[in-house]
Amino acid sequence: MGIAVTAILGLLVVGLILAYFRFLHRNLRPGEPPIAPGHWFWGNCIQFKEHAVKFLLDTRAKCGDVFTVRFFNQHITMVLDIHSYERFAKQRNFDFDEIAKQVNQNVFQYELVNARKMISEAGQKVNGRHLFTSMEHFASNLKNAFRDMGSGEADEQALGTSSVQSQSELEKDLNVVNSSTSINTCSTSKDIVVSSPNNHSHIIPNPSTTTAKPRACWHEDDLRNFASRTFFSPLFYTIFGHDAKDHETSFHPQVFHKMFDQFHKYFNFLWLGVPPQLFPEAMKAGAVLAQQPSSGDMMVREGCSEYIKFATDFMLKHSQTEREIVSHNLVFLHVNYNTFRVVYWCVYKLMEDAKIMAALREEVQEAVDAKRSGSTSEDSVAEFTIDDIHKLPLVDSFLQEVIRLMSGVFMIRKVVDDTSFTTDSGAIYNIRKGDRVAIYPPAFHYDPEIYEEPETFKYDRFVDTTFYKNGKAIKNPVIGFGSLCPGQKFAVLQIKWFIINLLNSFKLELLDGERTEPNINMYGHEILPPTHDVRCRFLAKDSPVTLTYVNNYGSTRAHRS
Numbered sequence: 424m425g426i427a428v429t430a431i432l433g434l435l436v437v438g439l440i441l442a443y444f445r446f447l448h449r450n451l452r453p454g455e456p457p458i459a460p461g462h463w464f465w466g467n468c469i470q471f472k473e474h475a476v477k478f479l480l481d482t483r484a485k486c487g488d489v490f491t492v493r494f495f496n497q498h499i500t501m502v503l504d505i506h507s508y509e510r511f512a513k514q515r516n517f518d519f520d521e522i523a524k525q526v527n528q529n530v531f532q533y534e535l536v537n538a539r540k541m542i543s544e545a546g547q548k549v550n551g552r553h554l555f556t557s558m559e560h561f562a563s564n565l566k567n568a569f570r571d572m573g574s575g576e577a578d579e580q581a582l583g584t585s586s587v588q589s590q591s592e593l594e595k596d597l598n599v600v601n602s603s604t605s606i607n608t609c610s611t612s613k614d615i616v617v618s619s620p621n622n623h624s625h626i627i628p629n630p631s632t633t634t635a636k637p638r639a640c641w642h643e644d645d646l647r648n649f650a651s652r653t654f655f656s657p658l659f660y661t662i663f664g665h666d667a668k669d670h671e672t673s674f675h676p677q678v679f680h681k682m683f684d685q686f687h688k689y690f691n692f693l694w695l696g697v698p699p700q701l702f703p704e705a706m707k708a709g710a711v712l713a714q715q716p717s718s719g720d721m722m723v724r725e726g727c728s729e730y731i732k733f734a735t736d737f738m739l740k741h742s743q744t745e746r747e748i749v750s751h752n753l754v755f756l757h758v759n760y761n762t763f764r765v766v767y768w769c770v771y772k773l774m775e776d777a778k779i780m781a782a783l784r785e786e787v788q789e790a791v792d793a794k795r796s797g798s799t800s801e802d803s804v805a806e807f808t809i810d811d812i813h814k815l816p817l818v819d820s821f822l823q824e825v826i827r828l829m830s831g832v833f834m835i836r837k838v839v840d841d842t843s844f845t846t847d848s849g850a851i852y853n854i855r856k857g858d859r860v861a862i863y864p865p866a867f868h869y870d871p872e873i874y875e876e877p878e879t880f881k882y883d884r885f886v887d888t889t890f891y892k893n894g895k896a897i898k899n900p901v902i903g904f905g906s907l908c909p910g911q912k913f914a915v916l917q918i919k920w921f922i923i924n925l926l927n928s929f930k931l932e933l934l935d936g937e938r939t940e941p942n943i944n945m946y947g948h949e950i951l952p953p954t955h956d957v958r959c960r961f962l963a964k965d966s967p968v969t970l971t972y973v974n975n976y977g978s979t980r981a982h983r984s
């Protein structure tokens with residue numbers, strides 16, 4: 424018995440040693456980059472999880488610009504030279520398709536047929552002339568969302584008071600969505616705020632004041648909720664369009680947002696291949712997110728995006744199933760969700776520092792005043808083209824600074840053949856077929872040799888500035904979109920147009936003592952989520968100038984939204 428146990432233990436030890444040398448240990452071949460010191464079993468997992476940027480910058484100081492890290496059995500060569508970014512992006516042996524496939528399979532459980540062709544053709548639907556029309560749809564949806572917020576309709580919708588939904592599963596979803604209550608504090612009036620036990624609150628106007636024009640009220644809310652109603656809703660409608668019956672179903676922006684948040688928490692685990700069954704919360708959210716209109720119904724929804732229409736048509740032609748089309752729709756929402764996250768941080772950063780709020784408000788106000796027609800703000804309209812939206816240097820710099828600090832993305836590729844990679848300075852590294860290779864933008868974004876006081880948020884940092892590393896000007900100092908994102912131009916425009924409208928239409932403040940920060944445990948997400956949400960209050964301005972987006976693409980036929 425004793426001998427048998429010893430023999431089994433012996434075999435186990437030998438097996439483990441062999442497995443270690445087979446899967447974890449690596450003998451460097453000539454010309455390969457050095458390996459970052461780490462744990463014999465986990466490799467660099469823990470160091471990366473504790474503080475990815477600090478770990479990578481420290482390792483770069485020890486090992487040089489190019490080195491290999493190991494996450495358990497996966498070797499990833501890090502190219503941490505910002506001047507080599509363009510070479511990295513152009514290297515044909517560094518392939519993104521395998522990575523996208525892994526996300527599709529592990530997180531969204533489907534495979535996209537002829538994926539490269541589909542993504543590159545669908546990507547054109549948010550660029551060129553389509554960028555102008557996509558903006559038109561977004562601007563119109565944004566206007567509706569702001570109008571609803573100003574009139575309090577969004578409260579009604581978001582609080583789920585529709586009688587049609589009252590007994591359904593949907594009510595549960597909507598109640599979950601709104602478990603954080605929005606509070607109206609009409610401090611300047613004598614209106615009475617009523618909160619019912621189910622968190623539905625409404626204002627009973629004071630009879631003595633009902634004949635007067637309704638006064639604006641301060642509303643208290645979670646910032647996530649505020650950003651969801653003002654930005655996620657228009658984003659959702661710009662992607663999937665509208666249908667009059669939406670309010671009877673769970674295909675509703677507030678339900679989708681809540682469920683998406685729930686699902687997204689597990690993104691990094693799912694992506695790495697941990698079975699979704701281990702995360703019941705993600706599975707439950709996934710089931711709600713799967714309840715979408717059929718592909719036929721989706722294509723005829725009013726304002727459905729060209730991207731979704733093209734992708735759906737493409738997938739149908741490649742005999743993909745309805746379930747696969749639903750999964751692809753979620754992938755598209757997933758990439759757009761980054762835009763929401765940036766918006767969250769923009770609103771937060773505006774409220775966090777009164778100086779920033781004042782500076783951007785002044786810039787926007789000047790632009791609006793320069794464009795407005797009419798003598799009073801009530802009957803005034805200010806028209807903005809895409810060029811006009813881009814002509815605000817502080818808004819532009821502020822947005823870049825937000826992306827610089829909140830970006831958590833790994834720009835990762837699979838190495839499809841043994842490759843000699845030459846860095847910008849001429850150093851040559853042999854990178855092994857089957858490995859992964861990555862650029863880690865946050866390591867550049869927090870590099871003290873590029874950015875003075877990199878941890879500090881400086882809203883005007885990017886105004887008329889060139890950044891240098893080792894005495895050489897940097898071509899792309901902020902690379903939060905990687906090199907392949909087809910939605911970059913659209914996302915930047917959406918965010919800028921949102922900021923302009925926000926500052927024109929609302930006053931916003933954080934409640935006393937409310938602060939949050941990016942959750943560095945989520946490095947790997949394109950944009951980091953906050954560690955926790957914050958409470959804020961907002962006031963819809965009385966009769967702001969009406970802002971209109973003008974689609975002036977290549978003709979005299981301008982469309983206004």
Ligand code: HEM
Pocket residue numbers: 519523542546549758759761762765832833834835903904905906907908909910911913914949950
């Ligand atoms: C602030 C918002 C956004 C951020 C930060 C962002 C970031 C990224 C990043 C980092 C990648 C990986 C690229 C690479 O590794 O080179 C990516 C890919 C992608 N993004 Fe975005 N994105 C945003 C918005 C959007 C929007 C609005 C769309 C669509 C309209 C979009 C569509 C895509 C697609 C389709 C891919 C996959 C590209 C491919 O497979 O070649 N993104 N995005």
